Amino acid sequence: MEFIKEFSTFLMQKEIIKFGDFTLASGKKSSYYVDLRLVPSYPHQFRTMVKKLQNNIAEDIGLDSFDSLVSVPTGGLIIASALAIEIIKPLIYVRSKPKDYGTTKSIEGQIHKGMRVVMIDDVATTGGSVVNAIKSLKDANITIEDAYVIVNRMEGADEALKELGVKLHSLANVMQITHALHEQKFIEDDILEKVRKQIEV
Template sequence: MEFVKEFATFLHQSGIIKFGDFTLASGKKSSYYVDLRLVPSYPHQFRHMIKHLQSLVSEQIGFDDIDSIASVPTGGLVIASALAYELVKPLVYVRSQAKEYGTGKLVEGIVKPDMKILLIDDVATTGGSVINGIRELKKSGTKITDAYVIVNRLEGADSALQKEGVKLHHLLDIIEIAKILHQQKLVDDSVLDKVQKQVAGTQLS
């Protein structure tokens, strides 16, 4: 829990998470915006995050039968690369669209039937990009049962991945972050209320 508290505070103080009125890439309105692509600009915190991710995966599912680490560009790929490097595990990634030259493949890296793959991403919202990656990897006969993200926005990704037979895990979720910042008086009641209502509204829809 100490990591969660420290990391949530760091995300806010460094402007990686901002509260206000934002329009997401999907066109949806949001009361906050989180850009984890900024974390590698803070090497000590980035390394701490990777180490904590490594510990969490080790405790929850273990690495013994994981053959490869996978991700989807771009946010998650930096995290997956660092984790694969720490573990000395192969890395693969799934492009959002095939390149128009060379082999034109979507999956970069070596994948084989029955390989057990752990999928990593930065932020989970609806789970769309992760699901595309899962489906593409499974075409090669690989096995994916678990996916990890740093921040879960709690906007449907858990249930969407469950339908694909994949369990979603996270280091932090947005309610945890908002509550920690509220307890430290870094955000006021209205910010916490807006975040909670946004999550509740998504879960009801």
């Protein structure tokens, strides 16, 4: 829990998480916005986050249980690239749609039938982009059973991935972050309640 407390404080102080009224990419309304694309601008915290990810994967499933990391552009790909260098594992990524020139493929990188991969992304909301990527991987006979995100917004991604036989892991979920900020008096009771209601919808 020490990581969550320190990470939450960092997110708040650097305005990586903001509370208010926001419209997400999906068009959905939200009482908060978290933009992890800002984290690489702070190398020490970025490396701490990547090392935490490495440790969690090592403890949960073991670093030898998979052949390659996989991600989706762009937010998750930066994190996955840093992690791939740390653990010396290959990295592939899945485009949201196949490119319309050259090889016209949707999966970039060296792949082979039956390879085992672990998905890395930054934030999970409904799981949409990751779900599409997992389907592309399964179509290519690539085995995927685990996905790791930094922040789980707890708005359906767990269930969506479970239906595809993939377990979603996160370094922190939005309630843990919000509680940590509330305990440290960064946010008021009403904000905590708004976030809780948003998750329950």
